[in-house]
Amino acid sequence: MVxxxxxxxxxxxxxxxxxxxxxxxxxxxxxxxxxxxWEHGYEATSVSDLTRVMDIGAPSLYAAFGDKRSLFEEVVxxxxxxxxxxxxxxxxxxxxxxxxxxxxxxxxxxxYTAPDRPHGCLVVHAATNCSTPEVEESLRERRNxxxxxxxxxxxxxxxxxxxPAGTDAAALARHTGAIIQGMSQQARDGASREELEALxxxxxxxxxxx
Numbered sequence: 001m002v003x004x005x006x007x008x009x010x011x012x013x014x015x016x017x018x019x020x021x022x023x024x025x026x027x028x029x030x031x032x033x034x035x036x037x038w039e040h041g042y043e044a045t046s047v048s049d050l051t052r053v054m055d056i057g058a059p060s061l062y063a064a065f066g067d068k069r070s071l072f073e074e075v076v077x078x079x080x081x082x083x084x085x086x087x088x089x090x091x092x093x094x095x096x097x098x099x100x101x102x103x104x105x106x107x108x109x110x111x112y113t114a115p116d117r118p119h120g121c122l123v124v125h126a127a128t129n130c131s132t133p134e135v136e137e138s139l140r141e142r143r144n145x146x147x148x149x150x151x152x153x154x155x156x157x158x159x160x161x162x163x164p165a166g167t168d169a170a171a172l173a174r175h176t177g178a179i180i181q182g183m184s185q186q187a188r189d190g191a192s193r194e195e196l197e198a199l200x201x202x203x204x205x206x207x208x209x210x
Contacts, residue, residue: 024054024055024056024060026064029054029055029056029064030065030074030075030078031082032053032054032055033050033053033054033065033071033075034075034078034079034082034083034122035053035117035118036049036050036053036054037072037075037122037126038079038117038118038122038125038126039118041125041126041127041128041129041130042072042126042127042130042132042135043128043129043130043131043132044129045068047061047068050068050071069132069134069135072126072135073138075122076122076123076126076138076139076142079122079123080123083111083117083122084121084122084123086104086107086108086111087104087107087108087146087180088149090103090104090107091104091149091150091153096157096162097150097153097154097156097157097162097163098157098162098163098204098207100153101150101176101204101207102200102204104176104180105179105180105183105199105200105203105204106197106200108121108180108183108184108196108200109183109193109196109197109199109200110193112183112184112187112196113187113191113192113193113196119187119188120184120185120187120188121180121181121184123139123142123143124143124181124184124185125184125185125188126139127139127140143177143181146177146180147173147174147176147177148173150172150173150176150177151169151170151172151173154167154169154172154173155169161210162210163208163210164208164209164210167208172207172208175203175206176203179199179200179203182199183196183199183200186199
């Protein structure tokens with residue numbers, strides 16, 4: 001006969017082995033992905049490029065980040081936190097739209113030419129030659145959201161009397177967006193911080209005064 005203890009042993013569930021822990025640091029790998037997309041853009045950065053620079057295998061990449069597009073979406077969000085938030089801070093902290101944009105352009109000159117990372121803005125550069133409609137649209141929405149934020153702040157200043165009542169808020173906001181995007185490309189083309197700061201000063205000269 002089989003004893004009751006033997007029966008329990010036979011039916012006792014066998015614990016499944018735990019999955020292998022990740023052999024890489026996710027934050028470090030993500031930072032490397034940010035730099036890769038920032039340097040080469042979305043379309044020109046392949047999965048094999050990513051696994052090489054992130055120093056992980058394709059299965060680990062997919063398990064930790066999803067596919068290339070999902071990884072890129074996370075990259076863009078994290079880029080905004082780590083490198084691209086200077087514009088939002090300026091709008092939130094400065095007392096007027098003029099002061100906010102002046103600070104934003106000055107800080108863009110420094111950020112876009114920092115020596116320890118790719119030049120320019122990832123959100124601007126990653127869209128170059130992009131043939132993936134969803135990615136292109138997502139980046140366009142981000143750029144347009146920035147312009148909308150400029151316009152909202154400018155309209156608030158018009159209402160407060162900080163800018164003349166006849167100021168074209170939409171045009172001035174789009175001018176600011178064009179300058180920011182142009183500074184990004186100029187930085188990619190080798191413009192120095194000092195050259196971009198000079199450009200920013202000229203750009204601010206057209207702002208209307210009360």
